[in-house]
Amino acid sequence: MKIQVKNLMRSFGATRAVDDISFEFASGNIFGFIGPNGAGKTTTIRMMATLDLPDSGDILYDGVSAVDDPEEVRKVVGYMPDSLPDFRDIQVWEYLDFFARSFGLRGERRIRALAEIEEFTNLGGIRYKYLAGLSKGMKQRVSLARALVHNPAVLIMDEPAAGLDPRARLELRALLKILSEQGKAILLSSHILSELQDICDGAVIIEKGKLLSAGTLDELLVKAGGGTRNAPDAPRQVAVMIQCAKTQEARLKLLEHPAVKEVVIRADGELQAFIEGGDELVPPVMGTLFAAGLPVMGFKRQSIGLEELFMRITTGEVQ
Amino acid sequence: MANAMEKKGVRDWSDRLNPVFIKEMRQYFHNRGILAVMGVLLLVQLLMLVVMQLQVAGSRNEYFGSGAVMFGMVATGMALAAFLVSAVGSVLRFTAERRDRELDFSRITTLSPNRIIWGKLLGALVMTIFIYALCLPFIVIAYFLRGIAMSEMLLVALAILPPVLIASQAGILIGCAGRRWLIGVYFGGMFLLGLFFLGFFGFLAASHAVSGTSSFGGMVLFWCTFCLFPFGLFYALSVAALSSRYANRMLPVRLFLVAALLLTPLFGLAVAWLSDGRIDPLPAALCAFGVGGAMIAGICATLAAFERLDPGRRVRRSWPRNRVGKFVWFLFSSGAWGGIALSWLVVLATGVVAALLFTIVPDGGRTGIAVLCWGAVACYFLFYAQLAVWASAHWKILPGWCFWIFGVILFVFVPLLFCGLLAMVTEMEVEILLVTTPFCLALVKPGSELVMAVFGPFFALASLALAASSYRKGENKP
Numbered sequence: 001m002k003i004q005v006k007n008l009m010r011s012f013g014a015t016r017a018v019d020d021i022s023f024e025f026a027s028g029n030i031f032g033f034i035g036p037n038g039a040g041k042t043t044t045i046r047m048m049a050t051l052d053l054p055d056s057g058d059i060l061y062d063g064v065s066a067v068d069d070p071e072e073v074r075k076v077v078g079y080m081p082d083s084l085p086d087f088r089d090i091q092v093w094e095y096l097d098f099f100a101r102s103f104g105l106r107g108e109r110r111i112r113a114l115a116e117i118e119e120f121t122n123l124g125g126i127r128y129k130y131l132a133g134l135s136k137g138m139k140q141r142v143s144l145a146r147a148l149v150h151n152p153a154v155l156i157m158d159e160p161a162a163g164l165d166p167r168a169r170l171e172l173r174a175l176l177k178i179l180s181e182q183g184k185a186i187l188l189s190s191h192i193l194s195e196l197q198d199i200c201d202g203a204v205i206i207e208k209g210k211l212l213s214a215g216t217l218d219e220l221l222v223k224a225g226g227g228t229r230n231a232p233d234a235p236r237q238v239a240v241m242i243q244c245a246k247t248q249e250a251r252l253k254l255l256e257h258p259a260v261k262e263v264v265i266r267a268d269g270e271l272q273a274f275i276e277g278g279d280e281l282v283p284p285v286m287g288t289l290f291a292a293g294l295p296v297m298g299f300k301r302q303s304i305g306l307e308e309l310f311m312r313i314t315t316g317e318v319q
Numbered sequence: 320m321a322n323a324m325e326k327k328g329v330r331d332w333s334d335r336l337n338p339v340f341i342k343e344m345r346q347y348f349h350n351r352g353i354l355a356v357m358g359v360l361l362l363v364q365l366l367m368l369v370v371m372q373l374q375v376a377g378s379r380n381e382y383f384g385s386g387a388v389m390f391g392m393v394a395t396g397m398a399l400a401a402f403l404v405s406a407v408g409s410v411l412r413f414t415a416e417r418r419d420r421e422l423d424f425s426r427i428t429t430l431s432p433n434r435i436i437w438g439k440l441l442g443a444l445v446m447t448i449f450i451y452a453l454c455l456p457f458i459v460i461a462y463f464l465r466g467i468a469m470s471e472m473l474l475v476a477l478a479i480l481p482p483v484l485i486a487s488q489a490g491i492l493i494g495c496a497g498r499r500w501l502i503g504v505y506f507g508g509m510f511l512l513g514l515f516f517l518g519f520f521g522f523l524a525a526s527h528a529v530s531g532t533s534s535f536g537g538m539v540l541f542w543c544t545f546c547l548f549p550f551g552l553f554y555a556l557s558v559a560a561l562s563s564r565y566a567n568r569m570l571p572v573r574l575f576l577v578a579a580l581l582l583t584p585l586f587g588l589a590v591a592w593l594s595d596g597r598i599d600p601l602p603a604a605l606c607a608f609g610v611g612g613a614m615i616a617g618i619c620a621t622l623a624a625f626e627r628l629d630p631g632r633r634v635r636r637s638w639p640r641n642r643v644g645k646f647v648w649f650l651f652s653s654g655a656w657g658g659i660a661l662s663w664l665v666v667l668a669t670g671v672v673a674a675l676l677f678t679i680v681p682d683g684g685r686t687g688i689a690v691l692c693w694g695a696v697a698c699y700f701l702f703y704a705q706l707a708v709w710a711s712a713h714w715k716i717l718p719g720w721c722f723w724i725f726g727v728i729l730f731v732f733v734p735l736l737f738c739g740l741l742a743m744v745t746e747m748e749v750e751i752l753l754v755t756t757p758f759c760l761a762l763v764k765p766g767s768e769l770v771m772a773v774f775g776p777f778f779a780l781a782s783l784a785l786a787a788s789s790y791r792k793g794e795n796k797p
Contacts (some may be wrong), residue, residue, distance in 0.1 A: 074429050079421075087415070088351075089347075094342070102339075107331055130349070272652065
């Protein structure tokens with residue numbers, strides 16, 4: 001299944017919460033949806049889950065529009081919000097049973113689906129508990145079970161790891177890996193970027209309602225000039241942090257080298273050089289500085305993770 | 320083995336039931352509040368029985384004949400419990416379910432609005448019947464105490480059902496909004512409805528005492544009209560409220576209103592039939608159509624002010640290609656203009672009916688004027704709605720209903736207040752200030768009904784011209 005978000009716009013009064021966002025992902029992908037607080041993540045996710053409608057633009061699930069046919073889209077989308085109702089009068093198994101029935105699961109198929117989902121999300125021990133009596137971690141599991149009960153091809157998760165203890169986070173990561181291997185397309189928003197990096201194939205970064213960057217992690221890292229993770233075909237780019245007393249001269253000298261694509265003088269006085277071609281080109285590039293007799297006090301090969309990427313791309317401003 | 324087969328049978332059987340109904344029943348029986356109401360109901364009835372026995376024993380009277388009193392108390396308790404469990408239960412639970420959009424099953428499942436509402440209504444009905452069953456032993460005791468016939472008991476038990484179902488349906492409609500503060504509005508509405516029903520029963524009892532004739536036919540007519548209409552309207556509005564934003568939400572509402580309009584002559588004929596020949600069937604049917612039409616036009620116009628301006632791409636795609644079909648679909652499709660157009664057609668039909676009453680019905684002049692006045696009232700509603708539609712088309716910062724409320728305050732409440740204050744402090748005749756209200760001059764100067772019949776259409780036509788100028792403003796919605 002291919003999910004295409006096309007020119008999505010949503011305003012609340014004078015505030016443009018989502019401003020012309022477009023990206024796409026497909027089955028088997030886990031995409032992280034990243035942005036500072038107030039960036040428009042939840043609004044976008046809500047529109048993708050048919051809970052809200054865009055002012056313009058559309059979300060297509062294999063060509064089926066979430067705006068024109070929300071009922072059709074709901075059949076293939078499982079949405080996991082960051083909360084669960086606090087009903088005192090419904091038990092976990094009844095809640096899941098209701099959703100299974102609501103999605104048209106009948107007879108043995110429903111019983112089997114519920115048993116499988118309870119086992120998968122490890123709900124056996126709490127199936128007779130009331131929703132109001134569940135802990136945060138339990139609620140997240142019930143919420144995931146609810147989203148998966150009709151075996152959707154797409155899973156949209158809003159802060160699934162929020163409030164979970166380390167063990168529960170590890171379990172969630174493992175579950176997501178399994179779901180991805182089953183061929184589900186997964187989009188999840190989270191603030192724990194180090195965790196996203198381990199499981200995500202790609203990311204969508206937004207800020208102030210605008211799309212800053214979207215693509216696979218390798219594409220994003222290359223775009224941001226931070227080297228690659230494991231893409232042999234991508235042009236390898238390496239960032240090197242250099243401490244030198246004569247920054248301007250050093251910058252000009254570095255730019256003379258054909259492998260150096262860009263040199264940035266950072267606020268802390270360090271130079272950041274982006275070298276295209278890989279790690280093996282770092283010594284000859286540095287050699288040009290030494291050969292010119294410039295006072296280099298130190299240098300370090302910089303590795304860029306999702307957190308660094310996020311910090312580099314976003315400004316931290318909110319609407 | 321037999322147990323497993325039995326379980327499988329139950330599962331297969333339950334698959335045919337509405338999922339919402341199953342969920343509702345499970346929640347009803349898990350809910351401590353509801354179980355407490357039922358427990359209190361049983362306890363009160365037991366106490367009643369004890370008190371009654373003590374009273375009868377104290378006065379050394381026979382038990383026989385006190386059944387009517389006992390049944391009256393049981394029925395009151397039954398009605399209260401049914402209202403609390405079914406109606407209040409519906410509004411509280413549905414409000415809680417709809418409050419958080421992300422957890423609202425009507426938005427994250429493929430259940431249709433119709434299935435959701437039927438599931439909830441069926442749940443309310445079953446709980447009401449369950450409460451009846453709880454009271455059955457006391458009803459049986461009341462029967463054996465004499466003083467009341469079985470048919471009267473059955474009639475009372477049946478009479479309790481429609482108000483409970485209307486209250487439940489109203490609760491579902493209020494719950495659709497998912498706003499806690501509306502629960503207070505619901506209780507206020509139910510209180511007024513209760514007063515209305517009490518008033519009606521008082522009227523029935525009084526007329527029964529004065530005329531000595533049976534009002535059974537009138538009562539049936541009352542139930543059929545005054546219970547079915549709000550029930551149907553609330554149902555259709557609930558379906559609209561639960562449908563997705565750009566769906567053809569108003570289709571069920573408009574279909575219901577038109578169907579109700581077509582049934583209004585039957586109401587007139589029934590009244591004529593019940594009058595034992597004192598009322599002619601033809602003017603009665605025409606009058607019912609005219610008055611009903613005016614009311615429906617007013618409702619339709621007011622709802623139009625609460626709708627989006629344009630039907631939208633999704634709705635327009637389902638329209639037929641030929642012009643007649645397209646126009647009919649336009650009338651029944653979501654979008655303020657369709658509602659306004661339908662209201663105008665109904666108002667015109669009301670005018671035609673008034674003309675018929677004036678011309679072909681002997682002595683139909685007075686009825687014709689009455690229909691004309693009702694039509695004028697509908698015109699006032701069209702006036703407020705069209706102003707709201709025009710304003711929301713020009714200033715998109717606020718939805719139509721905000722402008723409608725603003726218009727009603729400006730054109731109805733302010734003149735009424737101003738007029739009332741002036742009348743209190745001066746001797747001046749300031750009734751002319753009421754020309755923008757449906758009360759107009761008819762209330763203060765008997766015989767000047769035609770003034771209202773002129774002002775109403777004048778305002779409606781003027782605002783129509785204004786609204787029509789902004790017809791294209793709402794297009795290009797999904």
